Amino acid sequence: MASTTQAGTRDGQSPAPGHGGEASAPMSHRQIMEALSGLLLGLFVAILSSTIVSNALPRILADIGGGQSAYTWVVTASLLAVTATTPIWGKLSDLFSKKLLIQLSLVIYVVGSIVAGFSTSPGMLIACRLVQGVGAGGLSALSQVIMAAMISPRERGRYSGYLGATFAVATVGGPLIGGVIVDSTLGWRWCFYVGVPFAVAALIVLQKTLHLPLTRRKVRIDWTGAFLITAAVSLLMVWVSLGGESYPWLSWQTCVMVPLALVLGLLFVVAESRAAEPIVPLRLFRNKTISLASVASLFVGVAMFAGTVFLSQYFQLARGKTPTMSGIMTIPLIGGLFVASTVSGQIITRTGRWKAFLVSGGVLLTAGAATLGMIRDDTPYAEVAVYMALLGLGVGMMMQNLVLAVQNQVSVADLGSASSLVTFFRSLGGAVGVTALGAVLGNRVTHFVSTGLAEHHISGAGTGGGIPDVSQLPQPVRGVVENAYGHGIGDVFLYAAPFALISFLLVVFVKEVALRTRSGLQQAEAGTGRAAEVAAAEVAAAETGAPEIAATQAGTPEARALRDRSPDR
Known part of the structure; x- marks a missing residue:
């Protein structure tokens, strides 16, 4: 990203509580x-x-x-x-x-x-x-x-x-x-x-x-990803809706639309990996x-x-x-x-x-x-x-x-x-x-x-x-x-x-x-520098036990290590 997120104010309200410190109380x-x-x-x-x-x-x-x-x-x-x-x-x-x-x-x-x-x-x-x-x-x-x-x-x-x-x-x-x-x-x-x-x-x-x-x-x-995913889904649906009615399933229309939809899908994956x-x-x-x-x-x-x-x-x-x-x-x-x-x-x-x-x-x-x-x-x-x-x-x-x-x-x-x-x-x-x-x-x-x-x-x-x-x-x-x-x-x-x-x-x-x-909101207000790291470590803590919770709360490098070795990651 070009820059980090900066906390603003609530729409029509005073600045969000807890900014830069502890998370605000639950609503x-x-x-x-x-x-x-x-x-x-x-x-x-x-x-x-x-x-x-x-x-x-x-x-x-x-x-x-x-x-x-x-x-x-x-x-x-x-x-x-x-x-x-x-x-x-x-x-x-x-x-x-x-x-x-x-x-x-x-x-x-x-x-x-x-x-x-x-x-x-x-x-x-x-x-x-x-x-x-x-x-x-x-x-x-x-x-x-x-x-x-x-x-x-x-x-x-x-x-x-x-x-x-x-x-x-x-x-x-x-x-x-x-x-x-x-x-x-x-x-x-x-x-x-x-x-x-x-x-x-x-x-x-x-x-x-x-x-x-x-x-x-x-x-x-x-915008590239938005165009590619829209085009791929639309082409797939046109093929499915008209197949068997306007043309046979095994036809030149199928041979064109299905591979093209797959190509657009692959291009979308490539675009997302670089965006x-x-x-x-x-x-x-x-x-x-x-x-x-x-x-x-x-x-x-x-x-x-x-x-x-x-x-x-x-x-x-x-x-x-x-x-x-x-x-x-x-x-x-x-x-x-x-x-x-x-x-x-x-x-x-x-x-x-x-x-x-x-x-x-x-x-x-x-x-x-x-x-x-x-x-x-x-x-x-x-x-x-x-x-x-x-x-x-x-x-x-x-x-x-x-x-x-x-x-x-x-x-x-x-x-x-x-x-x-x-x-x-x-x-x-x-x-x-x-x-x-x-x-x-x-x-x-x-x-x-x-x-x-x-x-x-x-x-x-x-x-x-x-x-x-x-x-x-x-x-x-x-x-x-x-x-x-x-x-x-x-x-x-x-x-x-x-x-x-x-x-x-x-x-x-x-x-x-x-x-x-x-x-x-509480995760974000807990500190913009640690919010994503803490949330990821909480997942590992829930799966593996109390030591990980302690590491998460401390915000130590161990939290990052726990995130990386989480079974679901």
Whole structure:
């Protein structure tokens, strides 16, 4: 770096206590909740935008045109933007004001939402979703970073439960609100407008309640790395989404796009190894816990987003439910996520033990995806509800706790990069997974519709290749289409189950390390010259015992030696 970090003042407050001396006292519960209020409201906005759209899309595309490919891309465009920008937001949070960045992400989201409401074609809607995704990427990454700055890993489980609860409320509220809007005289365009007041309110609350120390230093933004990672992910998703539909999997397009995506990925690694301020510090992967948790998040993302995206299609297109009823019927999924995230967070705060929840979550996630693979259009709802609850419990136990495990392993200097790394891999898994599984669903539905129409001796294309409004289809065509979507979406979860199993196998090998008891702010205020060294030695101390704790507290050369020989480094 060009210069060392210099402690500034808190936004709108006096200089941070403890600067140059001992770390300040931990924030009280009331102080933390006041600071988190705007943060959670902003996160609620980001999640709400996704869940409202996923439930309303069949009706939206029936209005502006578009088939399964357009459906998939409206969803994955936002995920792509989140995936590509998450590590960038995370790195920027290590360099600039976190408060300013999260407010900027809210503004970007509001602009994207307002313009999306005027969409007249799938292409315009997809472009607006990209803008929304940039803002949502900042909200997702920065919420984790800011929580880590204010709250120690030991206490973070409790507040991560609030984060999970917000996720659950927004996820279940989105489909319900979206369903009511679509079924009312307001029309689907208000699905994009409804989140704007929440975003504006979040901006105001954040301005009044969020006060973090400002850091001022010379910075270098890794624009080369940002371009390469965006290009590599985008090219991979284009190939996955169009393969098997616009061109065969074994074609010249595949021979061009796949090697080019790999080359871009390798160039990104090279660029990161040479960058002064890399977006993704490659040294983080020397830590086994960070590597395993990041890859596990990739596969959790596949199962997680498959549940939230394709279940809304299942209830509307395979069971003929309205958007409002579709949202109500997904409550078991969200209920499982809500219970798992809040209960596990509270227990982790009291006990300091977290690995058991990751392993249990992996088992439940795999079981939920595998059992949902057996659903059809006529499967009793009680069975589907149980399967959804299993999936929700698995996601709730793994999603936030994977972030917690990684944050507990890094120094305050890398907190933003490490936190966004896990979110990046989860979003990447969701983006690629939804794209690939969406392509699978499109192919399976086409196959089952063609076969069903032939069995009923009905000529024609059936649905015409678009997302159908099943309530307007005559019998027996409606029965054929509902059966096709029921069977096809079941197959989608069957494909997702092995990815959930891989995430379980990965977390089994994660080594549990006792949670630290100091927040990121306290680590930074303990002394800018020793903060990173002390944090790294604390990890070794938690693994190996009291002598290392003494070395850490003394700030001696032994602390550096302990850091270097830590098993996870």
